[in-house]
Amino acid sequence: MVSHDFRPDADSLNILERRQRVLRRLDDGHAALLEALADLGETDAFLGSRWSVWEVMQHLLTEDFVDALEQIATGEREMLPAFDGRANRIANDIARLEANYQRFRRLLSGLTEEQLNRPATPPNPENNFPALSFLDLVERVSGHEGNHARQVVETRKYVAAFRSMERAVTVAGLGTGDPDAIPDQTRQMLANADYVVGSESAISLARRWSRGVELPMRSDNANELVNRIGRDTRAGLWTMVVTLGDPAESVPGLLHRLQEEVDAVSLIPAPGFYRLVLAQLGISPLAAVCTSVNQARDGNLLDSVTGRAVVILGADESGAWSEVCEKLLGRGVAEDAKVSMLTNLMGHPEVATGSLCDLAKSTMMSSPATVDSAMVLY
Numbered sequence: 001m002v003s004h005d006f007r008p009d010a011d012s013l014n015i016l017e018r019r020q021r022v023l024r025r026l027d028d029g030h031a032a033l034l035e036a037l038a039d040l041g042e043t044d045a046f047l048g049s050r051w052s053v054w055e056v057m058q059h060l061l062t063e064d065f066v067d068a069l070e071q072i073a074t075g076e077r078e079m080l081p082a083f084d085g086r087a088n089r090i091a092n093d094i095a096r097l098e099a100n101y102q103r104f105r106r107l108l109s110g111l112t113e114e115q116l117n118r119p120a121t122p123p124n125p126e127n128n129f130p131a132l133s134f135l136d137l138v139e140r141v142s143g144h145e146g147n148h149a150r151q152v153v154e155t156r157k158y159v160a161a162f163r164s165m166e167r168a169v170t171v172a173g174l175g176t177g178d179p180d181a182i183p184d185q186t187r188q189m190l191a192n193a194d195y196v197v198g199s200e201s202a203i204s205l206a207r208r209w210s211r212g213v214e215l216p217m218r219s220d221n222a223n224e225l226v227n228r229i230g231r232d233t234r235a236g237l238w239t240m241v242v243t244l245g246d247p248a249e250s251v252p253g254l255l256h257r258l259q260e261e262v263d264a265v266s267l268i269p270a271p272g273f274y275r276l277v278l279a280q281l282g283i284s285p286l287a288a289v290c291t292s293v294n295q296a297r298d299g300n301l302l303d304s305v306t307g308r309a310v311v312i313l314g315a316d317e318s319g320a321w322s323e324v325c326e327k328l329l330g331r332g333v334a335e336d337a338k339v340s341m342l343t344n345l346m347g348h349p350e351v352a353t354g355s356l357c358d359l360a361k362s363t364m365m366s367s368p369a370t371v372d373s374a375m376v377l378y
Helices: 015-037 042-046 053-060 063-074 086-109 134-141 144-162 184-192 200-206 222-234 252-261 273-281 293-298 300-304 321-330 356-361
Strands: 119-121 168-173 195-198 213-216 239-243 264-268 288-292 309-313 338-343 350-355 374-377
Touching: 015 086, 015 134, 015 144, 119 134, 168 184, 168 222, 168 252, 184 239, 184 264, 195 200, 195 222, 200 213, 200 239, 222 239, 222 252, 239 252, 252 264, 273 309, 273 338, 273 374, 288 293, 321 356, 321 374, 338 356, 350 356
Parallel strands: 168 239, 168 264, 195 213, 195 239, 288 309
Antiparallel strands: 309 374, 338 350, 338 374
């Protein structure tokens, strides 16, 4: 017994009406595909793809090539066909798509009710999939081109977004830890990136969308990864760097190094921890200034700040907060200066307030200066 329940309204349509619906879906999908492929150049066509293991296996199945070599060796043919340019290949492939569509449509249009009702596939009990009639089968595949037309549109959009022709690298902020707050643009780009680079915590958050190779960045391999990002981006690979918070706040040093290494850096901003810290402590943005833990060690900003709170944001792989306290005390900051320490900003924030000297001696300050922690110097 074959299935006839592709759509909920299947019972209300006769076989020929269902065939007409298949033809409409086929026409709509083909029109959408042609529109998605319009003005397709060789750069767009050949960028933005990663192969699965199966696709690699198919690529290595070179029977036709071996057949041609055998024919040359035996004298059945003189040589291989002349090499064709990519632009011609694209035009030829689109022509083949059109010819196959017309062939499929002619087949469907000429079928009788008896032919449409013939069994086409056996049941598959392992996947609880019923036997299908000819009409059931073509109903299921009639939207195939339309589905892939949307894929083509999205892929071309990501090619433009990654700006591979300009050899750019994208750096995306992931916000303060809420997966639902990560924009669709970032999620979709993660799904198409060849490489995803970032701290372990950032990669962990991005993992639900990314399908590329993960390259965790640490203090001992940061320079090596920046160099690799430069090489791979110039080769046309899509590398995406992810960071918790906002990139401009969380990784200013990394952004500077990337700007020196590649032609262009594209930023996708996100809510950062700076405003979260201000909200947690009730400080007006007009009464505060932001710096990073690495910049605070250098001390340039602290010399010019008077009358405002200094928010020192943590950064992964940047040592312990106790080192920052020692640096501040060594630079003449008063031991009784008021300081607030905030940790676990991605979860349930914890705040401790006291003097710089007292906090420097606490066990809290021995913890790493992670990106979801901050120190506020009043």
